[in-house]
Amino acid sequence: MKYNRVLTIQDISCLGQCSMTVALPILSACGQETCIIPSAVLSTHTGGFSFPTIRDTSMDIPAIRAHWEKEAVCFDAIYTGYLGTKEQIADVANVFDTMLRPGGKIIVDPAMADHGKLYSGFDMVYAQAMTELCKKADVILPNLTESCLMTGCEYKESYDEAYIHDVLKKLHDMGMKTVVLTGIGYVPGETGVVLSDGHGQWHYRHQKLARSYHGTGDIYASAFVGSWIGGKTMEEAVKIAADYACECIKATIGDESHWYGTKFESVLGKLIDMLK
Numbered sequence: 307m308k309y310n311r312v313l314t315i316q317d318i319s320c321l322g323q324c325s326m327t328v329a330l331p332i333l334s335a336c337g338q339e340t341c342i343i344p345s346a347v348l349s350t351h352t353g354g355f356s357f358p359t360i361r362d363t364s365m366d367i368p369a370i371r372a373h374w375e376k377e378a379v380c381f382d383a384i385y386t387g388y389l390g391t392k393e394q395i396a397d398v399a400n401v402f403d404t405m406l407r408p409g410g411k412i413i414v415d416p417a418m419a420d421h422g423k424l425y426s427g428f429d430m431v432y433a434q435a436m437t438e439l440c441k442k443a444d445v446i447l448p449n450l451t452e453s454c455l456m457t458g459c460e461y462k463e464s465y466d467e468a469y470i471h472d473v474l475k476k477l478h479d480m481g482m483k484t485v486v487l488t489g490i491g492y493v494p495g496e497t498g499v500v501l502s503d504g505h506g507q508w509h510y511r512h513q514k515l516a517r518s519y520h521g522t523g524d525i526y527a528s529a530f531v532g533s534w535i536g537g538k539t540m541e542e543a544v545k546i547a548a549d550y551a552c553e554c555i556k557a558t559i560g561d562e563s564h565w566y567g568t569k570f571e572s573v574l575g576k577l578i579d580m581l582k
Contacts, residue, residue: 316387323567336532
């Protein structure tokens, strides 16, 4: 695997196995030097816990960037996850413009919505700002809800390949380069990932498991970034990330006390084996 310096910008949920607490170990397991800028610090994630404590770290983003510029720091790749405000999105865009090495890659997970609606605290002004950030990326990793919000397409729970093709075409027409569209399946019991570069599409299909867990999208995105930046082809990275996310779910099913995330740490060895 190629050794790169990767920056990830997203929140830290101190308990809950999502966002930065999965990105850092997964990228490291993929053999990448991983640097971080926290967009916020939460006591827990919001998926089932009572309302967490939240520390907004917006003011730290430009300060960290300014310090790094003095130190001539730059990155081979920048990967973003959950960003709390449209002001943070603007600061992150500045990081893209000043901190990326020539030929470096930008990967954006527009973590803002699911199941047909925006996350709590977000509105369409935020969604528009995230859309503009996605246009700067080499690769975006939206789910169907996020794709529909960015394109204005009607969100559907049931769909066919023609509908997905139309959503992807609209994303490319807006200026998105490569799209890795997650959670797409056309038959019962199946889901998968559609990779589209504006010229062609490839659908990696796999079993839809009986349980879902908070943080699996972050696990997928982190494993994809680590695999791709490390030298795997785009198709290989799509498959590795999907297979690893499934392994994380399988490792957790049956333990009802572990409802708040997956036991991704216990199967990091399998991710490392997939990369060999």
